[in-house]
Amino acid sequence: MNGFVLTPVEYVGRWSINRVRSLGKAGYLTTGALRALRNVEIWGPRLLTQMVSVGVASVPIAVFIAVFTGIVLALQASYTLTGAVPMYLVGSMVGKSMITELGPVLTGLALAGRVGASTAAEVGTMRVTEQIDALETLAYDPLAYLVVPRVLAGVLMFPVVIVLASAVGVLTGWAASLTLLDMSSAEFVRGLRLFFVPFDVQFAVIKSLSFGLIVTSVGCFYGFHAKGGAGGVGVAATRAVVVSSVLILVLDAFWAVVLL
Amino acid sequence: MKGRKELLVGSVVLLAILTAVFGTFWLQGRRFGSTETEVHVLMRDVGQLSVGNTVTFRGVSIGRVGDITVEDSGVAVRIQLLLDGDWILDDDAVVVLAPASMFGDWQAEIVTRSRFPQYDYSEVPPDVELVEGVRVLGGYVLPDLSRLTAVADEVAQNVASLTDRFDQAFGQETADQITRAITNMEEFTATLRRLADEQSVQFLGIADDVQSATSEIASVLATARGSLERIDALLASGDLDSILVNTKIITAELSGVSGDISAASQSLSGTLTLADSTFLSLNRITTRLENGEGSLGRLISDTLLASRVERLVEELNLLMEDLRANPQKYVRLSIF
Amino acid sequence: MSILLKDVHRAFGQNHVLRGLDLEVLDGETLSIIGFSGAGKSVILKHMVGLLRPDSGDVIVDGRNVSELDVGELNELRRDIGYVFQFAALFDSMNIAENVAMGLRRMPDMYDDEIMARVSECLALVDLEGTEDRYPSELSGGMVKRAGLARAIATKPKYLLYDEPTTGLDPVTVTVIDRLIVRMKEELGVTGVVITHDIASAYRISDRIVMLHEGRIRTSGTVDVIKESRDPLLRSFLEGRPELAERAS
Known part of the structure; x- marks a missing residue:
């Protein structure tokens, strides 16, 4: 290498090496975290706290988003349907899209911002202030202490938050149909039930589980490998949000292909 | 402090589980706390009927399709109908499967054979496996729109040749x-x-x-x-x-x-x-x-x-x- | 029992930090490691506690080769080692009592009341009584350092590793910390390894001082020996005169 200028070939080479290296790190982290699952005595007590901060604390923002999504969906559906199609299909559209798609994905994205960033920032701060090293010297496996409870909380609580958000979205869609669209409750419910299959709920829960896994894992990954000081933490948080948002959309498409 | 956290997480989780379970049941149109009557239908095929479709009787929704399975013999399909409440059906009760609306959802209607005598109802073979206390009915699938189109095509061809x-x-x-x-x-x-x-x-x-x-x-x-x-x-x-x-x-x-x-x-x-x-x-x-x-x-x-x-x-x-x-x-x- | 590093090499990418380091810490002594910034002093400490593993060479602590230990054995060893981090690395989500108790909670057969008793004891030892319920962010720099020390000694370790314990503190607090380090040795019989840039402090607390330069021990000796040394590099460091170091190289 002469000087600072990289030839394109070198650039590609370095890029590839870095990608493979991150994959390796991710794999290492994953296997480590799986191994750390044994240390229940370390992550067990932490799980509850994480369930609160990942799950319970996320309910308000998720519900907030769902309220408006539900209303917009109802109005949008009625706008689209105006004409030859019966209005009760507004119920179908609100229910179907809220339960299977918008509930999980919008909530997932919001939580990718909230949970992904805070996870990366927390873990990243602990990394750059040597708290992770301190954990190790105190005979704690940092993966068991930091990563496992967060990821588990994500996997457990994302479905919880998303189920609540979807329900709220459907309810506000219903309310909007009654108040803004002059539909009757019976009409809305008829449309709601028309195409509902229990699999919709399973589908949403499966998606939510994977979103929870992805958001918390990605947050932990970037936090764990944060470098430098506050700047490094910021970079980690930003990357965590971007990458987990992208992965949520990719996963969404993946599940649609695999399960539908 | 810890006890409060547990209460918080517990109540949110429980709320979500209840929402999911009861929401699903409600959206399926299932009712709670009442008995259910199970009825089976044996047919050669079921059109586009799917699990969760409504069962109607004289136009009123009285239950839903619980399960659809192909019989082991492979020649018939068994449809499980779950009716809310106690039902004693007419001796000549049969089931007609038909589209419920133009949007592809189907329903199973319980009728008497005498009401639509022209239909060719499937007969329940005598050697069919019976479940205790469950009626097994015959049924008929109304041709759906695509089939009607096919028939109309045939008619048009006949006219053309005429x-x-x-x-x-x-x-x-x-x-x-x-x-x-x-x-x-x-x-x-x-x-x-x-x-x-x-x-x-x-x-x-x-x-x-x-x-x-x-x-x-x-x-x-x-x-x-x-x-x-x-x-x-x-x-x-x-x-x-x-x-x-x-x-x-x-x-x-x-x-x-x-x-x-x-x-x-x-x-x-x-x-x-x-x-x-x-x-x-x-x-x-x-x-x-x-x-x-x-x-x-x-x-x-x-x-x-x-x-x-x-x-x-x-x-x-x-x-x-x-x-x-x-x-x-x-x-x-x-x-x- | 002691700490022994034999021909340790460690590189971070292109940066070859330790280049065949040999170092022995004798039982019961307090050893100070001095050296220019970036010389790899912290790296040495991290090797001793198994946070880093050598590319080659052996790190033997308490008769156990650190790089060959499995997780369980390493955790057992770590109970015998207290690590005082440069910025204390207290867990900022926990109060001081919980921080100090962290190591204790990993001890088998320790009940809550025992743990709390030990926590108070340790905090008393570093003169931090009554701060149990405070959070790290509410404490001054010196208090945080002492709290870090309290956490490190909670499990009654045989070895204490101090990473720049006095950096960034006012002279009075530096003296307080120095006295604590001496007290640890005298009252608890702890073997100590101190990384420091503070020569005065090193003179006060050390039995021996070694200077790390270019990945190896450049000079080692008792405080008196170091004070008398004619090595221009060491002198430049001790006297804060860069020109001596330039002449030496």
């Missing part, structure tokens, strides 16, 4: 025959005029025969009119199969008429009215032909034929004018 066959039958030959009939009419009118001219020259000599000739011509014209009326009726009824046969008879009759006319050379008392009505019949036919009514419409496209018909009408007009202008030429005969 039309083809008719086209072949109502071919050149028929047209020729009708043309010939009309030519005969021309000859007939020509003869009529020639007769009239001759009459005016030699009417004195034939006074004796007037009475008999008149009646003879009248009867001939009556025959002719009958023939024309038959063509008219045929065209109106559209009974095209018999046209072929009848046209032959009519043309034969018409050619006979012209012969008779020339033979019955004498006076024409009362001919005016008869000729008039014959002419009317003829006129009606030509109108119909011109309008393309019936399947004879294709004749219209034959310009040669059309011009002949026109000429015929003209000549008939001439004849009528002549009759009116010089009634004495014809009528005098009858006066004597």
Whole structure:
């Protein structure tokens, strides 16, 4: 290498090496975290706290988003349907899209911002202030202490938050149909039930589980490998949000292909 | 502090689980705390019925489709219907599967066999595996829209082949025959005029025969009119199969008429009215032909034929004018 | 029992930090490691506690080769080692009592009341009584350092590793910390390894001082020996005169 200028070939080479290296790190982290699952005595007590901060604390923002999504969906559906199609299909559209798609994905994205960033920032701060090293010297496996409870909380609580958000979205869609669209409750419910299959709920829960896994894992990954000081933490948080948002959309498409 | 956290997480998780479970049940239209009646249906296929579709009875939703499985034998499908509450169904109860709306959702309706006797319900084979206390019904799948389309296609094809066959039958030959009939009419009118001219020259000599000739011509014209009326009726009824046969008879009759006319050379008392009505019949036919009514419409496209018909009408007009202008030429005969 | 590093090499990418380091810490002594910034002093400490593993060479602590230990054995060893981090690395989500108790909670057969008693004891040892319920962010720099020390000694370790314990503190607090380090040795019989840039402090607390330069021990000796040393590099460091170091190289 002469000087600072990289030839394109070198650039590609370095890029590839870095990608493979991150994959390796991710794999290492994953296997480590799986191994750390044994240390229940370390992550067990932490799980509850994480369930609160990942799950319970996320309910308000998720519900907030769902309220408006539900209303917009109802109005949008009625706008689209105006004409030859019966209005009760507004119920179908609100229910179907809220339960299977918008509930999980919008909530997932919001939580990718909230949970992904805070996870990366927390873990990243602990990394750059040597708290992770301190954990190790105190005979704690940092993966068991930091990563496992967060990821588990994500996997457990994302479905919880998303189920609540979807329900709220459907309810506000219903309310909007009654108040803004002059539909009757019976009409809305008829449309709601028309195409509902229990699999919709399973589908949403499966998606939510994977979103929870992805958001918390990605947050932990970037936090764990944060470098430098506050700047490094910021970079980690930003990357965590971007990458987990992208992965949520990719996963969404993946599940649609695999399960539908 | 910790206890509060546990309470918080616990209540949120429980709320979500309850929402998911009860929401699912509610959206499925399941009711709580009431008994359920299970009924099975055995059919050859189920159309587009799917699990969760509603079960209706006299138009009221009373349950839902619980499960759909193919029997081990592979020749039948077993549908499990879950009815809310206790139900004792009629002995001849059967199930009709049909689309519930135009949007692809189906329903299973419980009806009695006597209500739609025309349907070919599946029979429950006697060796079918029975579950304790569960009725097994026969059923019928209403063809869905795509199947109806297929049937309509078939019908249309049949019609098309029929039309083809008719086209072949109502071919050149028929047209020729009708043309010939009309030519005969021309000859007939020509003869009529020639007769009239001759009459005016030699009417004195034939006074004796007037009475008999008149009646003879009248009867001939009556025959002719009958023939024309038959063509008219045929065209109106559209009974095209018999046209072929009848046209032959009519043309034969018409050619006979012209012969008779020339033979019955004498006076024409009362001919005016008869000729008039014959002419009317003829006129009606030509109108119909011109309008393309019936399947004879294709004749219209034959310009040669059309011009002949026109000429015929003209000549008939001439004849009528002549009759009116010089009634004495014809009528005098009858006066004597 | 002691700490022994034999021909330790460790590189971070292109940066070859330790280049065949040999170092022995004798039982019961307090050893100070001095050296220019970036010389790899912290790296040495991290090797001793198994946070880093050598590329080659052996790190033997308490007769156990650190790089060959499995997780369980390493955790057992770590109970015998207290690590005082440069910025204390207290867990900022926990109060001081919980921080100090962290190591204790990993001890088998320790009940809550025992743990709390030990926590108070440790906090008393570093003169931080009554701060149990405070959070790290509410404490001054010196208090945080002492709390970090309290956490490190909670499990009654045989070895204490101090990573720049006095950096960034006012002279009075530096003296307080120095006295604590001496007290640890005298009252608890702890073997100590101290990384420091503070020469005065090193003179006060150390039995021996070694200087790390270019990945190896450049000079080692008792405080008196170091004070008398004629090595220009060491002198430049001790006297804060860069020109001596330039002459030496």
